[in-house]
Amino acid sequence: MMRIGILGAGNIARTMARTVRGMGARGDAVQLYAVAARSMERAQTFAAEWGIAKAYGSYEAMLCDPQVDLVYVATPHSHHAQHAMLCIEHGKAVLCEKPFTGNAAQAEAVFAMAKERGVFITEAIWPRYMPSRAIIRDLLEEGVIGRPVLLTADFGGDIQHSDRIRLPELAGGALLDLGVYTINFASMVFGTDVERVESSAALLETGVDHTESISICYRGGQIAQLMNTVLVQTPSVSAVYGTEGCLVTDSIMNPKKIDIYDRSRRLVRSVTVPEQITGYEYEVLACMRALDSGALECPEMPHTETLRIMRMMDDLRAQWGVRYPFD
Ligand SMILES: NC(=O)c1ccc[n+]([C@@H]2O[C@H](COP(=O)([O-])OP(=O)(O)OC[C@H]3O[C@@H](n4cnc5c(N)ncnc54)[C@H](OP(=O)(O)O)[C@@H]3O)[C@@H](O)[C@H]2O)c1
Structure with a gap:
């Protein structure tokens, strides 16, 4: 026990x-x-x-x-x-x-x-520990979307008023609270062979980041485009685009459904994760x-x-x- x-x-x-x-x-x-x-x-x-x-x-x-x-x-x-x-x-x-x-x-x-x-x-x-991770990995390895080239992930919510998010002394900002999920998603899909990272951010008056856009460029030629904000709600989902189609999740934090679309944007497969307590x-x-x-x-x-x-x-x-x- x-x-x-x-x-x-x-x-x-x-x-x-x-x-x-x-x-x-x-x-x-x-x-x-x-x-x-x-x-x-x-x-x-x-x-x-x-x-x-x-x-x-x-x-x-x-x-x-x-x-x-x-x-x-x-x-x-x-x-x-x-x-x-x-x-x-x-x-x-x-x-x-x-x-x-x-x-x-x-x-x-x-x-x-x-x-x-x-x-x-x-x-x-x-998300590192959840079954969705293996489901996504297996689908990509199976080649259902061909060779993955680009991914997008966003995470946003109106959480700017909490001290934990606003204050530098509490390590506030969108990056550490939300961006950590989008970066982890990119890392789980494209790995660690990063060539360069480009970004822009807007800051709160307290000096922490409230909104940002981050491009991670990998040596294999793939690009991850990530967006985070603590000002507004965004879909908070992710998508991986490949030469034969795309893979779309319904949540960046806790994907419950993973959809596969072909090159004509037709839904060809939908996978759901096992029932969970909270994830x-x-x-x-x-x-x-x-x-x-x-x-x-x-x-x-x-x-x-x-x-x-x-x-x-x-x-x-x-x-x-x-x-x-x-x-
Ligand atoms: N995995 C997720 O989905 C998820 C979601 C939300 C948050 N989190 C993470 O969980 C952590 C806590 O987030 P939360 O939303 O639970 O925060 P919260 O409600 O503000 O709670 C933080 C707790 O930290 C304690 N604490 C200790 N020293 C503190 C200090 N100097 N100032 C303020 N609080 C202090 C307080 O506990 P006592 O006073 O009770 O001792 C407080 O209840 C963060 O790192 C956040 O990133 C994870």
């Missing part, structure tokens, strides 16, 4: 709570065991809402509990490194929300510490497999890939003049 402790009782922590509860109910060997918040009152309210046995009024207190096997870090991006390192210090395996950290230097420090202490850690970038269960299952086998990272999202994407996001922010106080 893997016992999970949630660190930070905010918005996304609720989705994880619902997920783990659902996994327990269907018989997975996982238990929603503890929650920690910066105040005992918040922790207790959260624990009562989700039927969690242990509530802790400080993160450190939960990390001292020997029963906790895996900690889900669900705090703002700016605090992931600090909180992940606190977990590692206490020898706790970590599933850390995306983006892994606020910048690449922080990610390097976290990975170095995890390696030194022999502690498991992975980034909770959920987060796959990253939890990946952690269970890794911990069972004694691995220190997940093959679905190797540390090198998390680092490569953090470095790409650092470079993009440098192009736009977006700096965080901790950079």
Whole structure:
């Protein structure tokens, strides 16, 4: 039985709570065991809402509990490194929300510490762990759209008013919150052999990016065109165009349906993913497999890939003049 402790009782922590509860109910060997918040009152309210046995009024207190096997870090991006390192210090395996950290230097420090202490850690970038990933890969390998040449992906919503998005001290901006998904999609389809990255961005008055367009050009000649914004809702979907047709997903974050069109734009195939709880269960299952086998990272999202994407996001922010106080 893997016992999970949630660190930070905010918005996304609720989705994880619902997920783990659902996994327990269907018989997975996982238990929603503890929650920690910066105040005992918040922790207790959260624990009562989700039927969690242990509530802790400080993160450190939960990390001292020997029963906790895996900690889900669900705090703002700016605090992931600090909180992940606190977990590692206490020898706790970590599933850390995306983006892994606020910048690449922080990610390097976290990975170095995890390696030194022999502690498991992975980034909770959920599309990497979901069945949709293998479905898309298999369809492309099968050649259903011929040779993929171009992909587009967008992610946008009106989320500009939350502090987590607006403030540089919380590592705000569209890139780290939403762009991380579009970049990950491009990486899953076109790989890592990047020749150059071109981009433009518009900034909020707080100095973080609110809207951007990013072109990733690959040595094989493929181009990924990515768009992110925290000002308006966009379709938030992706498409891959090939010499024989195109593959379209219905969501960038959690694709449930993948459609294949031929060169005459006729729908020729539609694949749906297996029924899911929330879609987060796959990253939890990946952690269970890794911990069972004694691995220190997940093959679905190797540390090198998390680092490569953090470095790409650092470079993009440098192009736009977006700096965080901790950079
Ligand atoms: N996978 C996804 O689909 C998805 C979706 C949304 C968000 N996320 C990620 O999850 C993380 C949290 O997002 P969220 O929407 O859950 O944020 P949120 O509701 O604002 O919650 C963040 C939690 O972080 C804790 N925290 C610790 N130090 C803090 C500080 N200095 N300032 C503010 N909060 C602090 C607070 O917990 P306590 O006060 O309770 O301790 C707060 O409840 C982000 O990294 C985000 O990218 C992922």
